Amino acid sequence: MNVENNSWTTATVVVAAILVCIVIFIGILGNLMVLLVTIKGNRVRTKGRAFIASLAVADTLASTNLIFMLTSAVSYGKWVFGGTLCQLNGFLTSQFVASSTYSLQAVSVNRYFIVVKENLYGSVFTARNQLLTIALIWCIPIPLAIGPVLGWSHYEFQPGKCLCLYDFRSSISYSIAVVLVTVLLPLLVMTLCYFLIFKRVTHHSNQVDTMMNNAQTLNIRREVKITKTLFVVIAAYVVCFSPAAIVNLLKIVIPTFKIPLWIDILFTILVFFNHANNPIIYGALNRQYRKAFKDIFRNSVGFSHSGNDPVLAGNRVSPQVVDTKRLEGGLGTSRDAGVDRLAKRTTHQSTIL
Numbered sequence: 001m002n003v004e005n006n007s008w009t010t011a012t013v014v015v016a017a018i019l020v021c022i023v024i025f026i027g028i029l030g031n032l033m034v035l036l037v038t039i040k041g042n043r044v045r046t047k048g049r050a051f052i053a054s055l056a057v058a059d060t061l062a063s064t065n066l067i068f069m070l071t072s073a074v075s076y077g078k079w080v081f082g083g084t085l086c087q088l089n090g091f092l093t094s095q096f097v098a099s100s101t102y103s104l105q106a107v108s109v110n111r112y113f114i115v116v117k118e119n120l121y122g123s124v125f126t127a128r129n130q131l132l133t134i135a136l137i138w139c140i141p142i143p144l145a146i147g148p149v150l151g152w153s154h155y156e157f158q159p160g161k162c163l164c165l166y167d168f169r170s171s172i173s174y175s176i177a178v179v180l181v182t183v184l185l186p187l188l189v190m191t192l193c194y195f196l197i198f199k200r201v202t203h204h205s206n207q208v209d210t211m212m213n214n215a216q217t218l219n220i221r222r223e224v225k226i227t228k229t230l231f232v233v234i235a236a237y238v239v240c241f242s243p244a245a246i247v248n249l250l251k252i253v254i255p256t257f258k259i260p261l262w263i264d265i266l267f268t269i270l271v272f273f274n275h276a277n278n279p280i281i282y283g284a285l286n287r288q289y290r291k292a293f294k295d296i297f298r299n300s301v302g303f304s305h306s307g308n309d310p311v312l313a314g315n316r317v318s319p320q321v322v323d324t325k326r327l328e329g330g331l332g333t334s335r336d337a338g339v340d341r342l343a344k345r346t347t348h349q350s351t352i353l
Helices: 008-042 049-067 067-074 084-117 117-125 127-139 143-150 172-211 214-253 260-285 286-301 331-352
Strands: 155-158 163-166
Touching: 008 049, 008 067, 008 260, 008 286, 049 067, 049 084, 049 127, 049 260, 067 163, 067 260, 084 117, 084 127, 084 143, 084 155, 084 163, 084 172, 084 214, 084 260, 127 143, 143 172, 163 172, 172 214, 214 260, 214 286, 260 286
Parallel strands: none
Antiparallel strands: 155 163
């Protein structure tokens, strides 16, 4: 075992279970909302939505897979599902985490072409190329995810993480391949893309405003705002993964290195919180997503924008009987006709609603 104390206390179980439940709830519900909003596209109109959708799918599946972790936590750090499901849990965890990382990488490259190489965007990100990229996002991780099942390293239950994961020290070649292909390379690509985006935005913002018409300027500003939001998503990814990555690196370099149980479980939960924080970031930083989320909540509880309109909200305007004796000079006929038209419109609205 790789922890200093393998005994789980009741307090550790309660805290870990609560945190994992929060991650599962936000990760599933929040990412499904992102997926719905992104696919529907009524509120969020931006290029490259397919990659944001791919990220939401990966994060939803990764959050769902944490049910294994929750069960192990409430079982005081014990695996109760048997060896076969342990291998399956290890495979799914590796697959979903890698697919999420590759989706972030695709989002970064897509944003780079939108902001920096807009003239090439149409030829590079065709519908066919986007579908091919998404296929690669989900297929490339498969060899690494299935490697431990076939003997290249191996999956084992780790009580300090409440999951079946590969042992970093069982195969140095596998650990190096995983770190290079699923961590360092994507991180390098993401960093480079956002560095070039930042450089472009800071040096050419004034030229954009003066050289383009209002419609083009507003469109570019919208894309830049979404790009900034996605940059925060990637920064959060680095923050969530860094502590666990450092610990795993130390385990490889120093075989006798050990950490307390509570630190191990907290760092592991932090890694998977990365799959739940994206909807929070979208809602906090991007007005398009925030409005779209509010619409979903309103519709789910039976509210709509029509509540601000007394006619559409149900306070129907009743046809009034006009006293023609009080109206002279032909005005009575005119107002009667106006009331009739109002009554017809109200009846029509009542029929529609």
